[in-house]
Amino acid sequence: MEQAWFTEGHDSFGLMKQAAWQMAQHIEQLYEQKYLNTQSSMSTSMYRSDTSQRKASIWVGRGNNGGDGWLIAYYLRQAGWQVTVITVGFETQNFDINHTAEVSNTAHPMTDATKALQVALAARCDYQRFEDSNSCPNDSLGIALSADVYIDALFGIGFDRAPEGVYEQVIRRFNDAVQQNNALAIAVDIPSGLVADTGEVFDRLAIQADITLCLIARKFGLHTKDGMDYSGGIIDIPLIPFQKVFDQAASDKNDGQDVNQANVPVAMLLKTAHRLTARRQNSYKGSYGHVLVIGGNRVDQSQGMGGAAILSAASTMATGAGKITVACHERFHGALLTSLPDAMTLNLHDTDGVEALIKEASVIAIGMGLGRDEKAKALFISYINAAIAEKKPLVIDADGLYHLASLSRDNHELITQLRDYSVDYPVRLTPHSGEAATLLDKNISEVESDRLATIKQCAATYGGDWVLKGAGSLVLEQQSKGAQIYVCGVGNAGMATAGMGDVLSGVIAGLLAQQDLTSDMRSLHQAVMIHGLAGDTLVNQMRRADSDNNALLIGQRGLQAQDMPAAIRHVMQLGVDVYN
Numbered sequence: 001m002e003q004a005w006f007t008e009g010h011d012s013f014g015l016m017k018q019a020a021w022q023m024a025q026h027i028e029q030l031y032e033q034k035y036l037n038t039q040s041s042m043s044t045s046m047y048r049s050d051t052s053q054r055k056a057s058i059w060v061g062r063g064n065n066g067g068d069g070w071l072i073a074y075y076l077r078q079a080g081w082q083v084t085v086i087t088v089g090f091e092t093q094n095f096d097i098n099h100t101a102e103v104s105n106t107a108h109p110m111t112d113a114t115k116a117l118q119v120a121l122a123a124r125c126d127y128q129r130f131e132d133s134n135s136c137p138n139d140s141l142g143i144a145l146s147a148d149v150y151i152d153a154l155f156g157i158g159f160d161r162a163p164e165g166v167y168e169q170v171i172r173r174f175n176d177a178v179q180q181n182n183a184l185a186i187a188v189d190i191p192s193g194l195v196a197d198t199g200e201v202f203d204r205l206a207i208q209a210d211i212t213l214c215l216i217a218r219k220f221g222l223h224t225k226d227g228m229d230y231s232g233g234i235i236d237i238p239l240i241p242f243q244k245v246f247d248q249a250a251s252d253k254n255d256g257q258d259v260n261q262a263n264v265p266v267a268m269l270l271k272t273a274h275r276l277t278a279r280r281q282n283s284y285k286g287s288y289g290h291v292l293v294i295g296g297n298r299v300d301q302s303q304g305m306g307g308a309a310i311l312s313a314a315s316t317m318a319t320g321a322g323k324i325t326v327a328c329h330e331r332f333h334g335a336l337l338t339s340l341p342d343a344m345t346l347n348l349h350d351t352d353g354v355e356a357l358i359k360e361a362s363v364i365a366i367g368m369g370l371g372r373d374e375k376a377k378a379l380f381i382s383y384i385n386a387a388i389a390e391k392k393p394l395v396i397d398a399d400g401l402y403h404l405a406s407l408s409r410d411n412h413e414l415i416t417q418l419r420d421y422s423v424d425y426p427v428r429l430t431p432h433s434g435e436a437a438t439l440l441d442k443n444i445s446e447v448e449s450d451r452l453a454t455i456k457q458c459a460a461t462y463g464g465d466w467v468l469k470g471a472g473s474l475v476l477e478q479q480s481k482g483a484q485i486y487v488c489g490v491g492n493a494g495m496a497t498a499g500m501g502d503v504l505s506g507v508i509a510g511l512l513a514q515q516d517l518t519s520d521m522r523s524l525h526q527a528v529m530i531h532g533l534a535g536d537t538l539v540n541q542m543r544r545a546d547s548d549n550n551a552l553l554i555g556q557r558g559l560q561a562q563d564m565p566a567a568i569r570h571v572m573q574l575g576v577d578v579y580n
């Protein structure tokens with residue numbers, strides 16, 4: 001987008017100045033919110049007389065992100081702040097303005113970052129080399145380090161490898177200084193140490209920001225994997241009128257034209273779910289589909305996984321599906337009926353019975369607690385074959401994914417059949433990183449280091465629509481105009497408990513079964529959003545619980561999958577983004 005903007009004739013240094021100016025205004029406002037506890041407007045606050053009391057420590061690297069930092073220093077100094085720039089990766093001669101002007105010529109024009117440095121130095125902004133603090137026993141950075149606001153302009157979207165040596169030290173020192181001074185940490189564009197394309201942080205070493213001032217467009221890495229743990233609150237600074245670019249890309253896509261990939265967002269960030277429409281008064285249970293959940297096995301007479309099928313079934317009912325049958329091990333029928341008397345039961349191992357029900361059902365969800373032994377694998381193969389023969393929508397989760405991986409290693413024909421089938425009929429697969437690793441025959445760290453590439457590879461290998469679960473779940477939907485990827489911008493770490501994935505598979509199946517809903521409301525991304533919002537609803541819930549009748553926040557710890565069905569119903573009535 002930036003390149004398209006420059007090609008239209010806009011000046012890159014002009015854009016950098018625009019970015020820095022807007023960021024300086026936000027910094028001023030954030031300072032006031034934290035220290036003066038006011039909400040005064042940005043435009044009037046910039047030149048207040050007491051700005052000379054305000055101290056900013058701005059840490060810059062050699063790239064354009066550092067360029068932004070130099071210009072922020074310039075604008076804050078103009079506004080009267082005490083500003084110190086801490087540099088990393090600079091030689092002493094880089095600060096000699098005359099020397100820099102001499103070495104730049106037509107063959108080597110001055111970079112935007114160097115121009116920015118020159119602007120700041122000409123305005124007499126103070127600076128110190130971080131490297132000098134290491135050689136000085138008294139730590140010459142000590143005084144400069146004390147500030148109210150710390151600005152991280154070390155690395156932006158160019159950061160792509162583990163920080164070593166001085167770069168490792170500088171990130172640690174920044175975080176320590178913020179903590180020691182109880183100061184505000186503001187990241188320019190993206191916290192340094194976080195990889196913009198993947199959300200990866202190497203060895204948990206990245207700037208821990210309170211606020212990230214995100215330039216031009218949201219970076220994918222801010223919303224998946226480690227991103228949310230480091231970026232704090234995100235403030236968008238769009239800079240470029242991007243709607244025009246997106247509209248053009250969308251119309252090119254509709255015209256079947258070759259879309260300029262640079263103009264297509266890698267993923268859409270989702271923050272809301274659709275509210276489900278009211279049911280027709282003149283309807284009956286058969287109008288809302290029949291879900292068959294296949295799972296909940298008992299393996300080797302010991303391990304029991306009945307809960308997986310029960311949780312999935314309960315969530316299916318919570319979405320409003322008309323009927324549900326659970327094919328699980330007979331040992332769990334009693335438990336199932338105690339917690340979910342609305343469900344019908346079948347013996348998982350009664351293949352004739354289950355196959356007959358596959359004919360009747362409108363959606364099949366398979367795999368939750370199915371077991372991984374050879375007997376379970378044989379059941380999986382029969383039931384998937386039956387579902388394909390009956391042209392039934394499929395949701396495959398947990399042990400079902402394990403069998404799929406094993407069939408793929410065996411070069412089993414079912415893999416090709418399923419891929420072909422998924423072109424015309426819904427097949428939705430929901431691995432977490434461990435399951436995705438097994439499916440792709442990789443190790444988990446490979447999968448985690450590039451979640452976007454992983455979900456694309458899963459879809460290319462097996463066909464169908466996918467969720468790659470985890471913090472910032474990814475969704476890939478095969479649509480008529482190509483694959484669309486979404487990032488789930490809701491959900492929380494309280495959901496990192498056993499059974500939450502079973503709940504998700506139930507929501508997916510439940511929505512799929514309800515033919516009265518539009519395709520968007522039955523979509524995979526809608527199910528993922530309902531699930532995430534339900535988790536958020538629960539942790540933000542207040543309960544009147546103590547003796548003085550005070551409301552208590554429930555919080556993340558202790559959240560259980562069995563709490564989810566009630567919250568799923570709640571979210572479906574509201575539909576909207578409640579807490580983010």
Ligand SMILES: NC(=O)C1=CN([C@@H]2O[C@H](COP(=O)(O)OP(=O)(O)OC[C@H]3O[C@@H](n4cnc5c(N)ncnc54)[C@H](O)[C@@H]3O)[C@@H](O)[C@H]2O)[C@@H](O)CC1
Nearest residue numbers: 012016019063064065155156157158159160161162163189
């Ligand atoms: N005019 C412009 O071009 C604009 C640029 N913008 C800023 O420019 C940033 C991107 O700038 P750059 O592309 O220069 O990237 P960075 O400023 O992130 O710097 C990249 C440099 O750091 C090096 N590097 C990466 N990882 C490293 C590591 N672990 N250890 C040591 N060195 C490492 C790279 O080799 C490269 O030299 C954006 O994030 C944004 O802040 C914005 O101001 C918008 C306008």
Ligand SMILES: Nc1ncnc2c1ncn2[C@@H]1O[C@H](COP(=O)(O)OP(=O)(O)O)[C@@H](O)[C@H]1O
Nearest residue numbers: 469470471491492493495496498499500501502
């Ligand atoms: N930190 C988190 N932030 C957001 N969502 C999470 C987080 N941890 C787990 N979840 C969600 O909870 C569910 C957990 O699924 P899974 O790991 O398959 O659990 P199980 O197999 O025990 O049912 C997924 O939908 C996942 O995206």
